[in-house]
Amino acid sequence: MGTPDFAVPALKALIASHHEVVGVFTQPDRKGGRGKKLLCPPVKVEAVEAEIPVYQPERVRKNADVLQTLKDLRPDVVVVAAYGQILPQSVLDVPRLGCINIHASILPKYRGAAPINWAIVHGEKESGVTLMQMEAGLDTGPILEIHRVAITPAMNAQELHDALSDLGGEVLVDALDKLEAGNLPATIQDDDASSYAPMLTRESGRIDWEKSAQQLVDHIRGFYPWPGSYALREIPCAEAGAQDDLECSTLKVHAARVAVGAGSDALPGTIIQADCSSGTLQIATGEGVIELLKVQAPGKRAMKARDFLNGCDFSVGERLL
Template sequence: MKLVFMGTPDFSVPTLEKLIESKHEIALVVTQPDRPKGRSGKPAFSPVKECAIAHNIKVSQPERIRGNEEFINELREINPDAIIVIAFGQILPKEVIEMPKYGCINIHASILPKYRGAAPIQWAVIDGLKETGVTIMAMDEGLDTGDILEVGKLELDKEETGGSLFDKLSFMGGPLLLETLDKFEAGTIERVKQNDEESTYAKKLSKQTGEIDFNMSAVEIERLVRGLNPWPSAYTHMNGKMLKIWKSEVVESIDDINGFVKKEGFNNEPSEVAGKTKNALYVKCKDNYLAIYELQLEGKKRMDTTSFLLGYNLEDIPNKLS
């Protein structure tokens, strides 16, 4: 097939690489315009653009597709059999969706109709799902509402983070897409309508998403820590400074912890620092405790709690984190 590929971030790259290795022709790669990055503020290529250039594939970077007749005419001249879309970052107009012979095919990182929307990977961890996956979908004008073409499933690890799940799912899309394209060519593709009544929405993440409320259960907070690792991260505050929490564990009781030192004045209320061991700091939640093993105080490097406690006596740590 002659294909146009639309994608932007790291998540899109493994699928693009699989297509490059395949029998299919990639006539054009479309990605977001170069954006300022880092302290220098210099425009940087998207990961997809870097991959395309490395393989001498033509790249287009329209600021907007909707209403962009010059770009839409470029697509018409290419006359692709299919347009592949994965984490592109723009909504496609109807005339583009309906242009290719086999339509626009989207790779979405959830088992649709569950977790439509912008952040299905992180919310799968935050919500404690046992299973998620990748859906190959025929795009329509709705938000992740098109017919399901293929589904790949994956069981989440007990210590799964947003980052580790991101990596696993990014490598699932390519092989599943190639199977889908083969079925299109053979005329054996099957379409399954989504049941909107079963749909859920994975809302966009912001830095505020990571602010910890210790009135939540320890289980919910521990999942939040994993789901928002590496971005935007879960955090609280200590002495007015942001304290990011990178690794934690749920502890039901502090009574029998070997080497536990209880903090003076602890009243067993949410957000209170209960005490410490050599390698962990313990904070009371709505129920149970959160043992913090890896953290990062504002202005400092990420470190394990053992290293952190070398610089802080228990009495130096405030009674409450907030």
């Protein structure tokens, strides 16, 4: 049971192993892209290519047909990786060895929908993949194995996603063999040490210049590529007769770093350096100075700060919101 790219390496590992994949459950096809065409989930694409039966129920909970289909498949174990639906106890009880979830954090920290993003946003130095025995609670089941990876200072959420996705595929088959042999003991989670990683929204990416430069760098890394990080800039209204009015334009920030050794008494969000020749674009924050490395103006492609400064009218003293 899985849906996005994150789950594909796990499915590939199972297909290539001595285990038999008797069925794949994934989310229904959805419209997406510029043309709003009907798109198949990545897991479905992989399953169809391997000629594995695919099931795409809109809802799993309180769905008698789904429950009966699963019973008819008679699975020994169900592997779940970013499926996108909460499984009811009736489904969890079907497989002989239970349901095993591949969760992209070191549980009990970062239970929930977006553990990869929030680990980076909060400045964590490591993350990992937890294999857990599922129960009715949200990522609360007993831990079977934890496999760790370092979060390097420049790593963004997409890079960590790819690393953890591959890691899940690498460790899964061996863990299932241990489970079948009865050699995979479970450890109850410490609820007091738990934290929650809520679902992301467009507003999650809004930059708060009152935070420190390091916190903002982590914010930009953690929300790349989605929902992305952005600030607002006030510009004169383009409508005729409204020269004195201002409207907000969005500036997306794709990459940044702490400006080591730089300091400023300017209000947070104030541009303190915008040098076309050196390509230096620095902003005052609540603590320290941040240097924007890659940005994107409305209707434009993402570009390095030097190229951006050559074609814009940013000026020292202007304040981003």
